[in-house]
Amino acid sequence: MTAFSTPLVAQSAEVNVAVAANFTAPMKLIAQSFEQKTGHKAILAFGGTGQFYAQIRHGAPFGVLLAADQETPSRLESEGFAVKGTSFTYATGQLVLWSRQPDLIKDSADVLKTARFQRIAIANPKLAPYGRAAYDVLDKLDLLSTVKPKVVEGSNIAQTFQFVSSGNAQIGFVALSQVLEKGQIREGSGWIVPGSLYEPIRQDAVLLSSGQDNPAATALLEYLHGDKAKAVIESFGYVVQ
């Protein structure tokens, strides 16, 4: 009987969660175990952080935001749309230069100096932290002017990945979480860019004003701090403090 299988909690609540698209896969797993453990329900919406920002400012009923950056949560805090002092880094993204072709990238940036690709996909640096990081790397390696004419920009890291995985761009800077499976790059070839070449891609979570009195919202943020959530996040190629 279903009535007996629901966990016994004093009050189970629901929370709408706005999740950055790049965190889709880990968050689905985390929400599942969160619901099992607490009895609360997390209803997930996936999308661009900029789009969520506009929606939250116009009254969207989200209780928690898991952003793809740090600026958006802190901006919402200072504008009074989020609870001050509740933001924290839940994951730090890693950048990888990736190709679907097996032997194109030999675990270094050397391929960027060759003519072995016509197009390189990078996320729009104005919209996506992964794009900014990628341009940092090119700048540091002094390859920006060489590579620039071949760049195509995705509006977010998901579209950037699509450009590369469909083969329309031969290589691209994508999120490690997109190509990782069980700690290995699942297909093609890639170079995990050393963290010293770009600013850490910190993704912050924040409690939104409309989630202030929602027990499910605060419980979810607490759960994200826990070891079980951290293990899931790490297994998807993010770094956790």
Add this chain to the structure above:
Amino acid sequence: MHDWPIGPEAWQAIGLTLQLAAMTTLTLLVIATPLAWWLSQTQSRWRAPIAALVTLPLVLPPTVLGFYILVLLGPQGWVGMLTEWLGIGLLSFSFGGLLTGSIIASLPFAVQPIQYAFEAIGKRPLEVAATLRARPLDAFFNVALPLARPGLLTATVLSFAHTVGEFGVVLMIGGNIPGQTRVVSTQIFGYVEAMEYTAAHWLAGAMVVFSFGVLISLSFLKKRSDRVMP
């Protein structure tokens, strides 16, 4: 000169959009006219499936179109293989790719008004032409085409406007290259995502005014054609 609320990148996008819309419209008139003529005359059993295929872009979400066009243009797609074999390389992320996508997405907006215009003419004028010993091609160019003028005008206006307003397809296959693939609709999307709302307002507002103007002018066209054709 005072400061414009939108930057040079927006003007570049506007220029590119108009260029894309003009070339799409011209190409479509060449493709759509014979296709519409065939659809309006044929008794073939292929008529229904071909008509459905032509209408498909009207009902499919642009992201579906954009996704399949991207796959089609890619190295594993038919079009991609063809263009690579021809030595052109891949069409994705280029003006040619946007043009291909826009032609497919706007095809029903060109074919349908022309087809209805041809159907509205009826058999009579062409039979009269035949009795005057006009050959079919003669009859088409000197009788059918002039009578279908309002339909051709509507097709021209709609194809142009629809290409200007197209978003999903150009976003999916564009790659956001300034001056090559970044058009007005994707520029607005970029402004909104980057939280540059003032610029977004100006460009989006201009789009609303433009589309309103197009629809108004269409209703004028229709009024005139009502006078010409009963």
